[in-house]
Amino acid sequence: MLEKKVETFNMNRVIEDFEEMSRNADQVQIQTLKDILLKNHSAIYLKNFGINGTTTDPEAFKALVPLVTDFELEPYIQRMVDGDTSPILTGRPVPAISLSSGTSQGRPKFVPFTDELMENTIQLFRTAFAFRNREFPIDDNGRALQFIFSSKQYTSTGGVPVGTATTNVYRNPNFKSGMRSIQSLCCSPDEVIFSPDVHQALYCHLLSGILFRHQVQYVFASFAHGLVHAFRTFEQVWEEIVADIKEGVLTSRITVPSVRSAMSKLLRPNPELADTFRTKCLSLSNWYGLIPALFPNAKYVYGIMTGSMEPYVKKLRHYAGELPLVSHDYGSSEGWIAANVTPRLSPEEATFAVVPNLGYFEFLPVSETEKEPVGLTDVKIGEEYEVVITNYAGLYRYKLGDVVRIIGFYNKTPQLKFICRRNLILSINIDKNTERDLQLSVESAAKRLSEEKIEVIDFSSHVDVTTEPGHYVIFWEVSGETEEDVLQDCCNCLDKGFIDAGYMSSRKCKTIGALELRVVERGTFRKVQEHFLGLGSSAGQFKMPRCVKPSNGKVLKILCENAVSRFFSTAFD
Numbered sequence: 001m002l003e004k005k006v007e008t009f010n011m012n013r014v015i016e017d018f019e020e021m022s023r024n025a026d027q028v029q030i031q032t033l034k035d036i037l038l039k040n041h042s043a044i045y046l047k048n049f050g051i052n053g054t055t056t057d058p059e060a061f062k063a064l065v066p067l068v069t070d071f072e073l074e075p076y077i078q079r080m081v082d083g084d085t086s087p088i089l090t091g092r093p094v095p096a097i098s099l100s101s102g103t104s105q106g107r108p109k110f111v112p113f114t115d116e117l118m119e120n121t122i123q124l125f126r127t128a129f130a131f132r133n134r135e136f137p138i139d140d141n142g143r144a145l146q147f148i149f150s151s152k153q154y155t156s157t158g159g160v161p162v163g164t165a166t167t168n169v170y171r172n173p174n175f176k177s178g179m180r181s182i183q184s185l186c187c188s189p190d191e192v193i194f195s196p197d198v199h200q201a202l203y204c205h206l207l208s209g210i211l212f213r214h215q216v217q218y219v220f221a222s223f224a225h226g227l228v229h230a231f232r233t234f235e236q237v238w239e240e241i242v243a244d245i246k247e248g249v250l251t252s253r254i255t256v257p258s259v260r261s262a263m264s265k266l267l268r269p270n271p272e273l274a275d276t277f278r279t280k281c282l283s284l285s286n287w288y289g290l291i292p293a294l295f296p297n298a299k300y301v302y303g304i305m306t307g308s309m310e311p312y313v314k315k316l317r318h319y320a321g322e323l324p325l326v327s328h329d330y331g332s333s334e335g336w337i338a339a340n341v342t343p344r345l346s347p348e349e350a351t352f353a354v355v356p357n358l359g360y361f362e363f364l365p366v367s368e369t370e371k372e373p374v375g376l377t378d379v380k381i382g383e384e385y386e387v388v389i390t391n392y393a394g395l396y397r398y399k400l401g402d403v404v405r406i407i408g409f410y411n412k413t414p415q416l417k418f419i420c421r422r423n424l425i426l427s428i429n430i431d432k433n434t435e436r437d438l439q440l441s442v443e444s445a446a447k448r449l450s451e452e453k454i455e456v457i458d459f460s461s462h463v464d465v466t467t468e469p470g471h472y473v474i475f476w477e478v479s480g481e482t483e484e485d486v487l488q489d490c491c492n493c494l495d496k497g498f499i500d501a502g503y504m505s506s507r508k509c510k511t512i513g514a515l516e517l518r519v520v521e522r523g524t525f526r527k528v529q530e531h532f533l534g535l536g537s538s539a540g541q542f543k544m545p546r547c548v549k550p551s552n553g554k555v556l557k558i559l560c561e562n563a564v565s566r567f568f569s570t571a572f573d
């Protein structure tokens with residue numbers, strides 16, 4: 001694939017384009033569906049449902065094509081992975097397949113990646129950057145400290161490149177020019193992004209950031225988890241970084257030859273920088289304000305901080321000090337959906353405006369009474385919906401599994417808030433708890449812990465039905481030692497934190513057993529992450545599974561084997 005010339009960036013024009021598109025969101029949707037159907041009219045999948053080159057009308061499309069999930073599409077996508085080049089889901093064979101994180105199901109799933117998805121990615125980055133830059137302008141020739149990792153791309157037995165969506169994006173020849181056009185060039189050399197070892201890559205990202213510390217304009221990772229993980233690692237390795245800079249010699253822990261050679265080219269003995277950097281680190285109290293201390297010209301910290309990333313915001317704020325936290329946009333391996341056009345809003349308030357030419361969007365009401373999805377401009381403020389996406393990459397009326405709430409409209413396009421993954425994660429009988437419910441319960445119980453100046457580093461859960469009656473198990477990794485009675489209080493608080501009527505009544509009549517809190521050893525969640533990286537998830541796209549299903553025996557084993565103490569709730573005794 002040849003590198004395309006990316007247009008030079010004109011902030012006002014990009015904003016005006018979005019204004020215009022959002023004013024005509026309904027028309028843009030009709031046109032987008034038409035384009036998608038015309039482009040892919042030869043796809044076997046569409047033909048099977050009676051769509052031919054003349055069906056472009058939304059009503060006809062919806063009448064013929066059913067709503068699906070990844071489950072129904074799997075056999076089609078598998079044929080593509082196996083190298084069948086007939087037009088299966090798309091008019092043309094796809095250049096690559098993405099592995100979506102799929103951590104909630106315990107296995108990665110495949111989705112098609114196409115040139116149009118790449119173009120959408122660049123369009124979305126430019127739109128979001130334009131709105132961000134209007135609020136927080138960055139200096140010319142600046143750089144971004146980006147914790148990005150391209151995991152390995154492999155070739156399927158059918159000859160198709162397979163990698164995570166971010167990997168497919170970073171490896172695309174248009175990525176670098178796209179980033180350059182929005183003044184977001186990475187501090188690290190490409191070899192670091194493409195390093196086969198993510199631990200070495202992270203160290204080198206941190207080191208490169210320090211070497212370019214005055215140029216760094218913002219700090220980014222796709223997910224807040226990645227940012228927190230990076231700076232927690234910094235706390236452990238900073239002295240090694242000081243030594244590298246002082247001597248101009250890279251630590252022996254970097255062994256990947258391409259990374260070593262690229263990083264060595266950046267290093268010269270610089271005792272002065274080593275000294276300033278060391279003094280800065282020593283002057284901080286408990287690492288508060290670490291990011292602005294290291295990067296004096298940084299304007300903001302950027303990454304997904306909403307939804308399942310909320311639990312990391314507190315720690316991120318600690319590292320960011322006074323710097324604004326700007327929420328990264330809303331999308332998935334399946335395609336981008338919405339951009340943050342109001343970047344001044346805090347992570348708790350962040351909303352995303354749907355970009356109406358990225359796909360044809362429908363919204364399936366979550367309320368149990370309504371079953372029909374509504375169109376983009378027909379959603380109602382305050383209501384919650386599951387997102388249904390039809391895009392250029394062979395997904396037609398695909399239920400994404402995410403629940404969003406409509407907060408308002410930006411011109412005619414909805415502004416939404418990400419709520420949670422749709423799947424119920426904790427349910428034994430009539431109880432229904434989502435990832436969000438778990439998060440809220442953990443948040444309230446963690447307050448008891450914070451009185452002891454201890455934090456919850458990470459958490460997950462499991463439904464244990466091997467006991468009679470079944471009960472919820474919550475796994476916690478915490479940042480320090482504390483009295484047993486504090487943890488017992490936390491356990492009771494977790495139990496009380498699930499306020500779903502089905503759960504509370506089942507607990508009262510003991511058809512659900514006492515909630516169990518298992519505290520795991522420090523570093524356990526890191527082991528869980530490593531397990532997923534080994535399966536092909538990328539470090540940048542990683543999301544901690546908030547519920548471990550029995551089918552995910554390996555993760556359950558890691559969590560159970562590393563449990564150091566157990567508490568059973570007495571809240572309903």
Ligand code: AMP
Binds near residue numbers: 332333418421
């Ligand atoms: P992946 O499957 O790795 O491509 O991850 C995509 C998923 O990440 C989406 O379906 C959402 O559940 C979640 N996600 C993406 N963007 C956001 C966001 N801005 N806020 C919260 N969750 C998000």
